[in-house]
Structures are given as C-alpha cells and as structure tokens.
Amino acid sequence: MALVAGCEPVRPTAGVVGVITAVVGVLGGLTLLAEQHPGGPLAQDVLDVGVLVVATAAVPLLWVGALPAAIGLALLAAVSPVATPASTVALVWVARSRPLATAAVVAAVGIGTHLLRGLWRPVADLPTLWWVVLVVLAHAALLSWGALGRSRAMVMAALRERARRAEDDRDRAVAAARTQERSRIAREMHDVLAHRLSLLATYAGALEFRPDAPPDQVARAAAVVRGGVHQALDELREVIGLLRYEPTAESGAVPAPPLGLDGLSRLAQESEAAGSAVELDVRVPDQVPGLLGRTVYRVVQEGLTNARKHAPGRPVSVLVDGSADDGVEVTVSNTVPEVAPAGPPGSGTGLVGLTERVELLGGRLHHGVRTGRFTLAAWLPWPT
Structure with missing residues (x-):
C-alpha cells in the first residue's frame, strides 16, 4: 500500500x-x-x-x-x-x-x-x-x-x-544542454557563413550590375565566387571539427582554434577585394591565447561583414590594441552612408551572438552610430 x-x-x-x-x-x-x-x-x-x-x-x-x-x-x-x-x-x-x-x-x-x-x-x-x-x-x-x-x-x-x-532535473539539463549546443552551432555557422556569403553576394552583385563587362573581368569575378565557395566549405569543416571536440578531464581545455589574429590580414584583403578599403592596425603581442585570438577574429569579422552590408564601398578602420595586463580592445568603425543600400535588412542575430560570445569571456561589447560613424567596440580580458 x-x-x-x-x-x-x-x-x-x-x-x-x-x-x-x-x-x-x-x-x-x-x-x-x-x-x-x-x-x-x-x-x-x-x-x-x-x-x-x-x-x-x-x-x-x-x-x-x-x-x-x-x-x-x-x-x-x-x-x-x-x-x-x-x-x-x-x-x-x-x-x-x-x-x-x-x-x-x-x-x-x-x-x-x-x-x-x-x-x-x-x-x-x-x-x-x-x-x-x-x-x-x-x-x-x-x-x-x-x-x-x-x-x-x-x-x-x-x-x-x-x-x-x-x-x-536530468531531462531539463539535457534540454538546456541541447539548446546551448544548438545556439553555439548557430553562432559559429553565422560567423562563418555571414562573412563568406557577404563577399560572394558582393561579387555576384557586380556581375549582375555589369553583364557587359569584359570576359576577363567576368571570369575573374566567377573565379572569386568559386574560390569563396571552397573557402566557405573549408571553414565549415573547421567549425564542425571544433564543435565535435569534447574536452576530457585530463586536458581541461579546448584545442587552439584555427582562426585567430593571423587571419585578420586575410579578412582585410577579402574586404578590399570586395571594394572596401580597410585600415588594419594590430598592436598586440604575437603570443595571444587561442580562445582570445578567435574571439578577436570574430569581432573583426562581424564588423567587416556589417560594413559591407550597410556601408558598401566605404573605408573601414580596424584597431586591435592591448596587452596581457590591460586586456585587448577591438574597434571596427566606418562612415555611415546617407542613403541605406538596397537589400534585405540584417536580422541582428550576429551582434546578439557576438555579444554573448564576448560576455562569456568576461568582456564588453558596444555598438552604435556616433558623429556619423558606426562603431563596433569590444574589450576582452587577457586569460590568466
């Protein structure tokens, strides 16, 4: 009973x-x-x-x-x-x-x-x-x-x-873990695809705008589109490999991310090839912890992506400055056009995910328009 x-x-x-x-x-x-x-x-x-x-x-x-x-x-x-x-x-x-x-x-x-x-x-x-x-x-x-x-x-x-x-409690923990993992995957996919597809959209728009361009220019743009697709696939493989990694109790840390400060120059070159001049100024030590370097990379990537979407052709200034004692400050700014460019509006999920990523490291993220310039600024602590 x-x-x-x-x-x-x-x-x-x-x-x-x-x-x-x-x-x-x-x-x-x-x-x-x-x-x-x-x-x-x-x-x-x-x-x-x-x-x-x-x-x-x-x-x-x-x-x-x-x-x-x-x-x-x-x-x-x-x-x-x-x-x-x-x-x-x-x-x-x-x-x-x-x-x-x-x-x-x-x-x-x-x-x-x-x-x-x-x-x-x-x-x-x-x-x-x-x-x-x-x-x-x-x-x-x-x-x-x-x-x-x-x-x-x-x-x-x-x-x-x-x-x-x-x-x-176990079911709720499993559901929360699944939700967190899906959010993490979505954030990584956005970081990779938004940047790469914005570049492809720029070149595809040029081909659509100038259908009478010389054959060599059309071939060069098509090659860039093809190369961008291959790079997007490679970056997706890197992201999936990182997401599949599960740290053990012995290791206690995730492996060093494949993208960091070394990739900033490549981001600047890609944006310049798409028609936006980039002034890149990096003033941090060479030995940057992997997770910090990857987060800096994502902040710069999101800033350049937004600049191409909302201010195409406008020059972009990128400053990465800091040290182990003071942390790292990342600033991406560009002039705001008087007329908004044609195209679908952004969803804003990139900045939301980026804010979460920065706050998880104990940092701060600010963005907005001031004195005619849109500025994306982040401060990140140096891991001890």
Whole structure:
C-alpha cells in the first residue's frame, strides 16, 4: 500500500477488502465457538452473534472513514471478544494511515475497552494482572507494526519522489544542454557563413550590375565566387571539427582554434577585394591565447561583414590594441552612408551572438552610430 499525496496509503482493491473481511469473519467465528459453553446464558450467545455480524460488516468501513470505524470496533470489543479480530485490523490500519498521535488515541481506547471487558467477562485461568499486561503489550505491538509500515511507506514515497525529481532535473539539463549546443552551432555557422556569403553576394552583385563587362573581368569575378565557395566549405569543416571536440578531464581545455589574429590580414584583403578599403592596425603581442585570438577574429569579422552590408564601398578602420595586463580592445568603425543600400535588412542575430560570445569571456561589447560613424567596440580580458 504505497503512499500518495498527504502520506495516505492507497485504498485496497475490492478483492483485497473482501479477503480481509472474510478472514476477520472467520477469526471472529472461531472466537465465538471458543466462548460458547454448554448451558451458558442464551442472551450472551445471541449478543456475541450480533456483535460478530456488526463487527464483520464494519470492516470495509475502515477504508471509508478509518477513525470512526476504528473507534466503533474498539467499543464493540468491550461488549464481546468476537470483535477483537476486527478491532485489531482497525488499529493496524489507523496506525499505518494516520499520524502516530491519532493512532495512539485509538490504541488507548482499545486498551480501555478490552480491560473493561476483562472485568465482566474475565478469561478463565488468567489472572487480571496478566490480562492487563497482555492487552497493553498486544496493542503496543499492533501500534508499532502499523507505525513501522507507515514510516517505511513514507521513506519509499520520498525515494520515489526524489527519483522523479532527479529524472526531471536530468531531462531539463539535457534540454538546456541541447539548446546551448544548438545556439553555439548557430553562432559559429553565422560567423562563418555571414562573412563568406557577404563577399560572394558582393561579387555576384557586380556581375549582375555589369553583364557587359569584359570576359576577363567576368571570369575573374566567377573565379572569386568559386574560390569563396571552397573557402566557405573549408571553414565549415573547421567549425564542425571544433564543435565535435569534447574536452576530457585530463586536458581541461579546448584545442587552439584555427582562426585567430593571423587571419585578420586575410579578412582585410577579402574586404578590399570586395571594394572596401580597410585600415588594419594590430598592436598586440604575437603570443595571444587561442580562445582570445578567435574571439578577436570574430569581432573583426562581424564588423567587416556589417560594413559591407550597410556601408558598401566605404573605408573601414580596424584597431586591435592591448596587452596581457590591460586586456585587448577591438574597434571596427566606418562612415555611415546617407542613403541605406538596397537589400534585405540584417536580422541582428550576429551582434546578439557576438555579444554573448564576448560576455562569456568576461568582456564588453558596444555598438552604435556616433558623429556619423558606426562603431563596433569590444574589450576582452587577457586569460590568466
């Protein structure tokens, strides 16, 4: 009988109740036969039969109203010993289904009624003192048995609840990990594809704008598009390889990223080839930690990508300055055109993901228009 809410045992099935009632009836009938004596008072026999019928019929009521039924059966035990089996079952059930104080009250009532019955219907060849001792010990044992069953059921219910909560926490942790991993993959894919595809879109737009261009210029632009596609595929392979890497307890760190400060000059050359002059100024030591270098690379990449989208052809200034003591400052700025270029508006997810990436390293990211220039500025701490 497992516990449910409120530490209440589950009500037995109708079949189990029927079996318990039948057993109580049989034990009461055996007690009735033992109490009958040849030539005894007929009224007492009739009383015992009536009490047996009432007590047996009241047993199923224990699972409707345990406390009133138990008190009633205990009172019947004061009238006839045939009610003792039913009173015993009632005490065990109350001790199992109710707090110990409530069950102790029922046990006290049962002890009192049995002692009262012993005064007007004493047990043959049993001294009164021994009768008192046996009644008290029997009710104490029944009370302890039921209370022990209740305590065990409560422990089992607590363990099941703890297991359920642990399973729910595990499911939530797995869902959070999946969401975080998907966000990380989406951020990496955006960093790679947004930059590379913006370059391809620039060259494709030039081909569309000048369909009458000389064949050598068309071939050169097509070669750039083809090379850009291959570079995008290579960078995607690098990203996927990094995402598949799982650091072990022994290593304690991710491998050095393939892209860092060494790739800044390549980013500047690609933007210049797309028509935007880039002034690149790097003033940091050569030995930059891998994760810091990759984040600087992503900040510059996002800045150049946004410049090509929203200010095509405008010169871009890139400054990377810092040291191990002061951290690294990255600034990407460009003039804002008076008329917004044609094309679909940006989603803004690149800056959102970049802000998250910078903040995860303990840095800060700011962006906005000031004195006619759009500036993307980040400060990153130097890992210790």
